[in-house]
Amino acid sequence: MRNLLWLVGLPIVAIATPVSAQVTGTVDIDGSVADRCLFTTDNAVISVGELSLAGTGATAGKLDVSKLDGQTRTLVGWCNGTAATMEVEALPLLNTDFVGAAPTGFDTRIDYTATADANALSGNDTSLVAGKGSAIAVGLFSGDIDVTLSASSSPTNGLLVAGSYAGQVIVTLTPNISFGAP
Amino acid sequence: MIRVRLLLTAGLLMSTSPAWAQQGDADTAEVAVNGNVAPLCVLGSPSPAAVDLGQMVATSGTRIGRIAVLPNHVVNLPGSFCNFAGSAIDISVSALIASDASTLQPGFARAVNYTASIDNWSSTTTSATSAATKEGGSPTATATGDTQPLPKIADLAATLSNFTVPSDLLLVAGSYQGMVVITLGPAAGGGS
Numbered sequence: 001m002r003n004l005l006w007l008v009g010l011p012i013v014a015i016a017t018p019v020s021a022q023v024t025g026t027v028d029i030d031g032s033v034a035d036r037c038l039f040t041t042d043n044a045v046i047s048v049g050e051l052s053l054a055g056t057g058a059t060a061g062k063l064d065v066s067k068l069d070g071q072t073r074t075l076v077g078w079c080n081g082t083a084a085t086m087e088v089e090a091l092p093l094l095n096t097d098f099v100g101a102a103p104t105g106f107d108t109r110i111d112y113t114a115t116a117d118a119n120a121l122s123g124n125d126t127s128l129v130a131g132k133g134s135a136i137a138v139g140l141f142s143g144d145i146d147v148t149l150s151a152s153s154s155p156t157n158g159l160l161v162a163g164s165y166a167g168q169v170i171v172t173l174t175p176n177i178s179f180g181a182p
Numbered sequence: 183m184i185r186v187r188l189l190l191t192a193g194l195l196m197s198t199s200p201a202w203a204q205q206g207d208a209d210t211a212e213v214a215v216n217g218n219v220a221p222l223c224v225l226g227s228p229s230p231a232a233v234d235l236g237q238m239v240a241t242s243g244t245r246i247g248r249i250a251v252l253p254n255h256v257v258n259l260p261g262s263f264c265n266f267a268g269s270a271i272d273i274s275v276s277a278l279i280a281s282d283a284s285t286l287q288p289g290f291a292r293a294v295n296y297t298a299s300i301d302n303w304s305s306t307t308t309s310a311t312s313a314a315t316k317e318g319g320s321p322t323a324t325a326t327g328d329t330q331p332l333p334k335i336a337d338l339a340a341t342l343s344n345f346t347v348p349s350d351l352l353l354v355a356g357s358y359q360g361m362v363v364i365t366l367g368p369a370a371g372g373g374s
Contacts, residue, residue: 037209051219159335162222167216169213
């Protein structure tokens with residue numbers, strides 16, 4: 001009976017010894033990726049040539065809306081955060097050669113609507129109203145941003161003064177801050 | 183405890199840079215849109231398209247067989263325009279000449295001169311008066327108006343007046359035909 005008690009007590013001593021000899025150290029590793037948007041193709045040109053209607057009828061010399069409406073160009077870019085937004089600003093085409101106010105019956109300005117499609121979402125702006133259009137939450141995406149023109153018009157539907165006309169569509173991608181939202 | 187302190191420090195750094203946190207790296211792209219409008223002048227369709235003076239000579243009285251007093255005739259060209267600065271109007275008038283080409287006898291003429299004028303394009307009236315000979319030679323005269331400094335649209339009105347015969351001779355019988363040509367275009371050294 002005394003021998004049996006000794007055999008049982010030995011394992012208890014053997015377990016207690018290794019626990020007191022081990023220690024653990026850790027190295028934590030972290031980093032971050034900032035919210036960011038980037039255009040990899042950041043410019044395009046829509047050059048339509050003659051803007052006025054030909055012929056000698058009642059519409060001769062007025063805006064040919066078919067020249068601008070439907071024109072599309074593709075920009076390419078990405079945003080890496082879910083809170084990214086897109087804004088579009090359409091600036092009217094203005095006569096760059098004629099100085100002064102347009103005489104009665106004539107126009108020196110052409111307005112239009114610009115629509116940008118990115119990540120299956122659309123943002124737009126009309127040059128009839130100064131400033132950008134509403135910000136659209138496009139989120140995280142990478143790919144094409146298609147810019148399309150529509151609804152072109154001149155202020156009085158008058159005759160266009162001869163000369164060169166230039167306008168611009170500005171598309172802005174803003175990352176905002178996503179805080180790692182899914 | 184150390185870990186907690188580090189996390190708090192990081193939080194403070196972010197809060198002191200709100201602009202960076204809100205905006206990140208935004209980017210813009212531009213689509214240039216351009217076109218042009220060619221210089222263009224258009225004359226409205228003339229109304230009437232032809233002017234019939236009818237009987238041009240007196241058929242009784244002391245001036246029988248000589249040019250009668252003919253009323254002015256106005257030809258409208260509505261909606262005429264030039265879409266550029268620096269245009270001018272040209273008028274070319276050709277005297278009415280008799281279709282009878284036989285040898286002209288003494289005391290007779292086969293030409294009727296007249297004046298064509300337009301007063302509502304530039305600041306001054308543009309007018310041209312034909313000066314054909316009695317035989318019908320040199321029937322055409324031209325005039326160029328002043329420069330219109332702005333793009334302009336107007337209902338032009340060409341007035342035909344002052345019908346005369348060289349030396350007030352008798353007119354040979356027959357049909358007479360003349361022509362007025364009105365041209366809108368860039369002024370010499372003016373428009374584009």
